[in-house]
Structure formats: structure tokens, C-alpha cells
Amino acid sequence: MPIVQTENLTKVYNPETVPVHALRNVSITIDTGEFTSIVGPSGSGKTTLLNMIGGLDKPTSGTVLVDGVNVTRLKDRQLINFRLKNIGFVFQHFNLIPVFTARENVSFIMLLQKKDKKEMRQRTDELLEAVGLGSLKDARPREMSGGQQQRVAVARALASRPRFILADEPTASLDTRAAMNLLDIMLRMNHEEQVTFIFSTHDQRVIDRARRVITMVDGIVEADEHRK
Amino acid sequence: MLMHFKLAWRNIWRKPRRTLITCSAIVFAVVAAIAMQSINRGSYEAMIERMVSFSTGHLQLQDYRYEDESSLDNAFPIDQTTLELVRSADERIEHVVPRLETFMLAANEEYTRGAILLGIDTDKEHRFNTIRNHLTEGRFFEPDEQAVVLTQGLSSRLQLGVGDTLILIGQGRFGMSASGLFTITGLLEHPIREMNTQAVYMPLKTAQGLLSAENHLTALLISPQRERHTEQVAASIREVFADSELVVFTWPELMPELLELMELDLAGPRFITAILYVVIGFGFLGTVLTMTLERIREFGMLLSIGMSRGRLVGVVFLETFLISCLGVLSGMALAWLILRLADPIRLSGNAALALMDLGFEPVLPMSFALDQFLMQGLYVFFMAMLASLYPLVTIFRLNILDASRK
Ligand SMILES: Nc1ncnc2c1ncn2[C@@H]1O[C@H](COP(=O)(O)OP(=O)(O)OP(=O)(O)O)[C@@H](O)[C@H]1O
Numbered sequence: 001m002p003i004v005q006t007e008n009l010t011k012v013y014n015p016e017t018v019p020v021h022a023l024r025n026v027s028i029t030i031d032t033g034e035f036t037s038i039v040g041p042s043g044s045g046k047t048t049l050l051n052m053i054g055g056l057d058k059p060t061s062g063t064v065l066v067d068g069v070n071v072t073r074l075k076d077r078q079l080i081n082f083r084l085k086n087i088g089f090v091f092q093h094f095n096l097i098p099v100f101t102a103r104e105n106v107s108f109i110m111l112l113q114k115k116d117k118k119e120m121r122q123r124t125d126e127l128l129e130a131v132g133l134g135s136l137k138d139a140r141p142r143e144m145s146g147g148q149q150q151r152v153a154v155a156r157a158l159a160s161r162p163r164f165i166l167a168d169e170p171t172a173s174l175d176t177r178a179a180m181n182l183l184d185i186m187l188r189m190n191h192e193e194q195v196t197f198i199f200s201t202h203d204q205r206v207i208d209r210a211r212r213v214i215t216m217v218d219g220i221v222e223a224d225e226h227r228k
Numbered sequence: 229m230l231m232h233f234k235l236a237w238r239n240i241w242r243k244p245r246r247t248l249i250t251c252s253a254i255v256f257a258v259v260a261a262i263a264m265q266s267i268n269r270g271s272y273e274a275m276i277e278r279m280v281s282f283s284t285g286h287l288q289l290q291d292y293r294y295e296d297e298s299s300l301d302n303a304f305p306i307d308q309t310t311l312e313l314v315r316s317a318d319e320r321i322e323h324v325v326p327r328l329e330t331f332m333l334a335a336n337e338e339y340t341r342g343a344i345l346l347g348i349d350t351d352k353e354h355r356f357n358t359i360r361n362h363l364t365e366g367r368f369f370e371p372d373e374q375a376v377v378l379t380q381g382l383s384s385r386l387q388l389g390v391g392d393t394l395i396l397i398g399q400g401r402f403g404m405s406a407s408g409l410f411t412i413t414g415l416l417e418h419p420i421r422e423m424n425t426q427a428v429y430m431p432l433k434t435a436q437g438l439l440s441a442e443n444h445l446t447a448l449l450i451s452p453q454r455e456r457h458t459e460q461v462a463a464s465i466r467e468v469f470a471d472s473e474l475v476v477f478t479w480p481e482l483m484p485e486l487l488e489l490m491e492l493d494l495a496g497p498r499f500i501t502a503i504l505y506v507v508i509g510f511g512f513l514g515t516v517l518t519m520t521l522e523r524i525r526e527f528g529m530l531l532s533i534g535m536s537r538g539r540l541v542g543v544v545f546l547e548t549f550l551i552s553c554l555g556v557l558s559g560m561a562l563a564w565l566i567l568r569l570a571d572p573i574r575l576s577g578n579a580a581l582a583l584m585d586l587g588f589e590p591v592l593p594m595s596f597a598l599d600q601f602l603m604q605g606l607y608v609f610f611m612a613m614l615a616s617l618y619p620l621v622t623i624f625r626l627n628i629l630d631a632s633r634k
């Protein structure tokens with residue numbers, strides 16, 4: 001069942017001055033439960049594509065359908081709500097609220113969703129255990145390593161029970177071990193919680209473990225490879 | 229809600245030093261503003277108290293015709309019942325002082341001067357004001373004596389002293405001639421300059437006899453325990469005398485020029501306070517500005533993950549609100565403490581001598597009126613809230629992608 005569909009997605013930055021064609025007629029379909037990585041050289045449009053799918057930016061032309069809803073038509077306020085309900089985000093840096101503990105960071109998103117207190121507490125604990133941070137629940141971001149912070153971000157992204165998770169280079173600032181560890185967790189969550197992951201990466205070891213690899217070059221989908 | 233509060237509270241302590249400095253600036257502004265206001269209001273109130281007690285009283289009950297034509301013909305009869313009615317009109321009434329006042333000529337064998345004759349009930353007058361302390365020579369008269377106390381200005385113009393005889397010439401009620409000879413029992417330096425050149429004090433009974441105004445008064449002075457109750461007490465008395473020919477005036481109505489003068493006096497400090505607030509306002513804006521700029525990425529992240537702009541604005545507003553509350557409340561507390569410890573400020577040097585010359589204690593009294601604490605606090609608070617508009621606007625206009633690239 002398709003969860004994300006883009007049709008002829010095109011993005012041109014600075015169309016009036018120095019036009020940059022970041023995306024050219026990108027049409028892809030991503031099904032529920034996929035573990036998809038978007039790869040390509042720097043400047044090939046990976047971030048742009050993820051931003052379009054996440055409703056963080058508007059395309060120049062083309063559409064993005066999430067669960068059949070045309071995201072490009074939504075207004076700012078609807079988009080924020082849409083993201084809260086449907087999408088979990090993991091960014092490369094600066095994912096967490098610095099003054100909140102791991103536990104609070106994870107709960108916060110459920111609070112925004114007005115989830116029940118008890119459920120909130122239970123799920124937070126569950127998720128932090130699942131990403132291997134059972135002992136750091138009360139630590140603040142600056143007391144954690146980069147890898148640990150990214151794991152909290154993944155837990156946070158999962159906490160809202162989103163339709164899919166978008167992660168833009170989640171491992172880029174991590175060393176190999178932390179990167180592999182994060183990827184293991186993401187894979188396991190993909191299995192256990194049936195959450196769809198769409199993430200971009202440069203990292204060959206990460207790419208090797210993805211089950212679908214979409215390769216972008218100059219804003220065009222150059223290859224789309226499914227593995228088993 | 230609790231979570232949002234927690235977020236705001238911790239955010240303000242992210243840079244504790246900055247928050248403390250900002251708070252201190254607010255505390256300083258509040259303390260300075262309150263101290264200035266308190267001293268000003270204190271001396272303002274003391275000044276009103278003096279002026280009023282030596283001249284019109286806080287309130288006056290008069291015949292309604294007296295206002296337009298201040299003649300003895302418009303004096304009103306006074307009896308025990310009327311006095312009772314006044315006394316029981318409002319429990320905040322402290323003094324009720326009778327006056328019979330008219331314009332006369334004062335003379336010795338050679339010279340004649342215009343004078344204001346004040347028939348007073350010595351007992352009540354002395355309880356009401358400190359005129360007795362302003363005697364420079366001699367004594368006050370007994371209630372039935374054919375005697376006067378002369379103000380210094382008048383005595384030197386007429387070259388009369390204690391023991392000499394003063395001639396008073398004028399008209400009593402309904403054109404009856406009124407003149408007589410009176411022994412001067414004392415001289416006094418009247419604290420109000422214009423009065424010092426004109427006033428002649430006489431026992432009420434004697435004055436009523438002289439002026440054919442037995443049992444009549446031109447005014448009944450009424451003063452509440454506190455100046456600020458003047459209007460309320462006036463209202464109570466008005467109610468009681470609604471159907472009579474007697475009307476009540478308050479001191480601002482009786483002496484509008486005094487009120488203007490004081491307003492003028494207060495304008496300077498108000499201006500300084502306003503400048504202080506603007507300076508503090510900009511200081512606070514500086515803090516808020518850096519606080520906003522260094523958190524743009526965080527704001528972008530929060531908007532990305534689905535926190536609505538409204539909620540984010542709520543949290544940031546709460547932060548500035550908390551900082552200013554902290555500053556304002558501690559400022560108010562500190563101001564109160566400082567003022568309590570300092571009150572009343574004893575003056576020394578020339579200022580003290582000048583006041584003592586006038587017969588006053590050389591102190592700067594302070595006002596502890598609650599409303600001025602609240603008002604100053606509110607002003608500062610308002611400035612802070614104004615400054616907090618900056619992050620609010622920023623958040624509402626923030627482009628998420630720009631924010632995450634910062
Ligand atoms: N806001 C912008 N204004 C102008 N050009 C932009 C903007 N954002 C991206 N671009 C351009 O669009 C192209 C695609 O950028 P994008 O960030 O999507 O690439 P990327 O694949 O994510 O690269 P990287 O691997 O370095 O993150 C680039 O040429 C980039 O310079």
C-alpha cells in the first residue's frame with residue numbers, strides 16, 4: 001500500500017536570479033513498511049526531496065501525496081498539525097530540546113498530540129529501553145553522546161506513532177559504531193513497529209543495509225533498487 | 229500546561245547569569261521608581277496635610293450660597309443635631325472644626341490693613357492642626373476672651389505686639405456694624421505665606437458676638453483620618469445633607485491651584501521614571517533579542533516536529549513573563565524593605581533648618597500606598613511585555629527551512 005507518492009516533483013530555487021534545479025520531475029512511490037534510503041552526491045537534492053515529503057517546503061510544481069492527501073495544498077497551520085500526526089522527524093543535528101531530559105523530550109511530542117498521561121509515560125519508557133537508553137532517561141542532551149542523542153531523536157520520532165519517519169542524514173555526525181548501532185535500532189523498529197523509514201545518507205555502510213536505495217543525481221532519480 | 233511551564237522555566241535558566249542580570253536591571257528599575265514615587269508621594273501627602281489643615285480643611289460644609297457670595301449673610305446656623313449628623317455620616321471622620329471667617333479692617337491708631345478674621349474653637353482647632361506650635365510669642369486666647377492672636381506679617385505692618393490693642397472694623401451679618409478693641413495675647417508665624425500677612429485669630433464665641441452671627445458658621449471643616457478617604461467621606465456627607473441647604477466641598481475644589489502646583493511638582497520625577505522605564509525596556513529587549521536569535525534553530529526544529537506556532541509563542545511569552553515577574557516582584561519586595569528601613573528619612577543641614585523654621589519636623593515622610601507599588605510594578609511589567617513582542621513576531625514569521633539552516 002503506497003504511503004508516499006510524488007508526481008513530477010520539481011523544485012527550482014531562486015527562479016528569478018540564479019535558478020537552481022534541485023529536483024526535476026521526481027516521481028516515486030513508497031509503500032508502508034519500507035526501509036528506504038535516498039543516496040547521492042552532495043547537492044543532488046536529497047534534503048530537498050525529504051523536505052517536500054515532510055511538508056517543510058513547497059515544490060515549484062508537482063504533487064506530494066501522503067496517504068492520498070495532497071500535502072502541497074495544505075496551509076501552514078494544517079501542515080504543522082499534519083506533521084505532528086503523520087510524520088516523525090530525525091535531523092542530522094539539533095534534534096532535541098536542550099533543557100529537557102531524554103524522557104521529557106520523548107514525552108513532549110505525545111503531549112503535543114494530547115495523549116493520555118499514563119500511555120505517555122509507558123510508551124516513553126518502552127521506547128527509551130528499546131533504543132538502549134534505559135539508564136539515561138533523566139539525562140539532558142548535553143550529558144549524552146551524539147549517538148545517544150540521535151537515539152533519543154529516533155525514540156521521539158517513534159513516540160508519536162507516525163505513518164512514517166523522515167531522517168535526513170541521521171548518522172552523518174556519528175562515528176561508525178554509533179552509526180551502525182543507530183541503524184540497527186531503526187531496522188528493528190521498522191520490524192517491530194512496522195514503521196516506514198525514509199532516510200538520506202552518504203554512508204556506504206548504511207546504504208548496504210537499506211532494503212531499497214533510491215539514487216539521486218542532479219535532482220533526478222537515477223536508480224531505484226529494491227533488495228531483499 | 230505543566231510541561232510548557234517546565235520548558236519555559238528551564239529555558240530562562242539556560243544562561244543563569246544573563247537572566248540574573250536582566251532581573252537585577254528590572255529590580256533596580258522597580259526599586260528606583262518606587263522609592264522615587266514613595267518619597268514624592270510622601271512629601272506630597274505631608275504637604276497636602278499641612279496646607280489643608282492650616283487652610284480649608286479636607287472637606288467643608290457650607291451654605292450652598294456661600295460658594296458664590298462669601299458673605300456672612302450666607303453663614304449657616306449650627307446646632308448639636310447638625311454636628312451629630314456630620315459626625316455620624318461616616319466613621320472615618322476624625323475632626324470636625326467650626327470656622328467663622330470674614331474680611332475686616334485691622335488697625336492701630338495710625339494704620340489700617342485688610343485682614344481675614346478667623347473665629348476658631350481653640351480646643352478643636354488645636355486637635356486638628358499644629359497652629360499652636362507656630363506661636364512665636366505670648367499665648368493662645370481662652371474661649372470667651374475679648375482677644376486675638378495676630379500673625380507676624382500683620383503685627384509687623386501694624387507695629388503691634390503682645391499686650392497691645394488691635395482695632396477691628398467691618399460689617400456683621402445683614403449689614404450690622406461690627407467693630408471692637410481686642411487685646412493681642414499672642415503672635416504666630418503662619419506656615420502659609422499669604423495667611424501670615426492677613427490672618428487674625430479670635431475665639432469663635434467672641435467673633436460670633438462681634439459679627440452678630442450667634443451660633444452661625446461660614447464653614448464646618450471636616451477631615452477624615454486619611455487624606456485618601458476624602459472623596460468617600462464627602463460622598464457620605466453629601467448623602468446625609470442631600471435635602472438641606474448645606475453642601476460639601478473637597479480641598480481640590482476649594483484650592484484648585486494647590487492641586488495644580490503639586491501636579492507640577494510630581495511631573496519632574498514622573499519624567500525621570502519614564503526615562504528609567506524606557507532604558508530598562510531596551511535592556512530587556514536586548515536580552516529577549518539575543519535569546520530569540522540564539523534559539524532560531526530550536527524554534528525551527530519544534531515547528532518541524534509539529535509544535536504549533538501558537539504554543540511555541542505561548543512558551544516564549546511565558547519565559548519573558550516569568551523573568552519580568554521575577555524582577556518585578558523581587559523589586560517590589562526589596563523596595564518595600566528598603567523604604568521600611570529608611571522611613572522616615574531625617575533631614576539635616578539647610579533643608580532641615582528651613583523646615584524647622586516653618587515649624588515642621590525635619591523629616592521626609594514616605595508613602596506606602598499599595599497602589600503605587602502595584603502601579604510601578606505594572607509599568608515595568610508592561611515594558612517587559614512590550615519587549616516580548618519581538619520573539620512573538622519572529623516566531624509567527626519564522627520560515628522553518630531558513631531556521632534550520634541558521
Ligand atoms: N534554500 C536554497 N536556496 C537556493 N538553493 C538551494 C537551497 N537549498 C538547496 N539549494 C540547492 O539545491 C540543490 C540541492 O540541495 P540539497 O540540499 O537538496 O542537496 P543534498 O543532496 O541534500 O546535499 P547534501 O548531501 O550536501 O546534503 C543544491 O544545489 C543546493 O545548492
Ligand SMILES: [Mg+2]
Nearest residue numbers: 046047048168
Ligand atoms: Mg542534505
